[in-house]
Amino acid sequence: MNKECRQLEALLSEYTDGSTSVGEAARIEAHLAGCARCRETLRDLRRLKAALANLPPLRPPAGLKMRIQEQAGAAGLITKQPRYRLRPTAGWVLAAAACLLLAILLVTGLGPATAPLTDSSAEMKDIFHDLRNAETLYLNAIDRMDQLAALKMNEMPPQIRQTFETNLALINQTLAESRTYVLENANNPRAWEHLLAAYQKKVEFLSLIIETDLS
Amino acid sequence: MGALAGQPNQDAICGMRLLAGKDDIAFSQKIASGDARAFEEFYDRFATRLFSIAFRLCGDAGLSEDMTQEVFLHLLRKIHLFNGQASLSTWLYRVATNFYISYLRSYRPKQYPHESEESLHKHLDQKSSQQSSTLHHRLDLERCLAQLPDGYRTIIVLHDIEGYKHEEIAEMLNISPGTSKSQLHHARMKLRSLLQGVEP
Structure with missing residues (x-):
C-alpha cells in the first residue's frame, strides 16, 4: 500500500456514502482507475454498507411483553389488566x-x-x-x-x-x-x-x- | 451540544424530519393515560425494532432484553413529552437510542478505540483480500458486529443500520461530526477484516 492509497483510503467510506466533495471524488476516481487494491476495498465497503442496511429486525423474546406489562403496572404507568386464568380440564x-x-x-x-x-x-x-x-x-x-x-x-x-x-x-x-x-x-x-x-x-x-x- | 446524562436531549428530539399526524398524537395521549390496550398496541408496533437496536448496540441477548424492558418503562414515563413535531416512531426511536447509549455508558463505560492507521493497515495486510468477494452472510455479519469494540459498534449501528446522520450521531455521543466520520471508517474497516477472518 503506497502513501496515496493510505491517504485516500480514509476517504473511501465517505465516498461510499456519497459525501465527499467534488474535488475529493475526482481524486479518488483517478486513483481507483489505477489501483486494484483500493477498488477492492471500495467494493467491500459498498457491500458491507448494503448488507448492514438490509439486516432484518430481530424478534424480542417471548415473555418480555408480559414482564414489561407487570413492571409498568406495578409502577402505575399502565392500568393493570385482569389476569387470564386457565381452568383445569x-x-x-x-x-x-x-x-x-x-x-x-x-x-x-x-x-x-x-x-x-x-x-x-x-x-x-x-x-x-x-x-x-x-x-x-x-x-x-x-x-x-x-x-x-x-x-x-x-x-x-x-x-x-x-x-x-x-x-x-x-x-x-x-x-x-x-x-x-x-x-x-x-x-x-x-x-x-x-x-x-x-x-x-x-x-x-x-x-x-x-x-x-x-x- | 448537550451532554447525555441519562435523559434524552430535548433539543435533539426536536427538529425531526417528519411531522406527526393527528393519529400519532391521539395514540401517544392514550398511552400516556395508562390505557392497557394502547400499551399492547404500542409494544406490538415497536418492540421488534427497539429490541433489534438494543441487541446490536450491546451484542448480548440477555442485556438487550433488560435494555428493551427498561426503555419501554422510560418511554411510558416520557411519552407525555411527545409534541408532534416529528412522527411518533421517529421521536421514540431517537429517545430510545439516547436512552440505550446512556444505559450502556453507565453499565460499562464505553471506550472509543482509535486504532492507529499503522496498526489498522497492518491488521488488514495480514488478512487475505482474496476472500472478500464472498462476504456478508447475515449470521457472520451479526456475529462480527457483536465482536466489534463498543465504540465502533455504536457508530456502525447508528449510521449504517439505523440511518442517523453524522451530525445526529455527534449530538447523541457528544463527539464532533468529524470524529463520527473517522470512527465510522475505522469501524467499517475493522468489520471488513473480521468478516474476512470468518469466511471459509
Missing part, C-alpha cells in the same frame, strides 16, 4: 401429564452427563453468553425461513404438503422440548447441544421445503 390434565412424561424421558435419556455444571469460570460464562446470542440469531433466521417455507407449502399438492407439515410438527415438538430443557438447565452444555442440534434439524428441513422443485 381433562384435556389440560392430559397435556400436563404428557409434558411431565416427556420431561422425564428427556432427562433420563440424557443420562448422568447432564448434571448441571458448577463451574462458574469466566470462560464458561462467555460460552453461555455466546450460546444465548446464537439462539437469538437462530430464532430470527428460522422465523424468516418459516415464512418462506409456508409460502412454498401453499403451492404444494395437498398430500405432499401434509407430509411436510407432519414432519415439521414433529421437529417443532422436539424443539419445544429442548427449549424447555434449556430454560430449566441454562448452564448445562448438553442441554444447549440438544437445542442447537434441534435448530439445525429445523433449518435443514426448512431448506428442503424451500428448495423442493415443484415443476
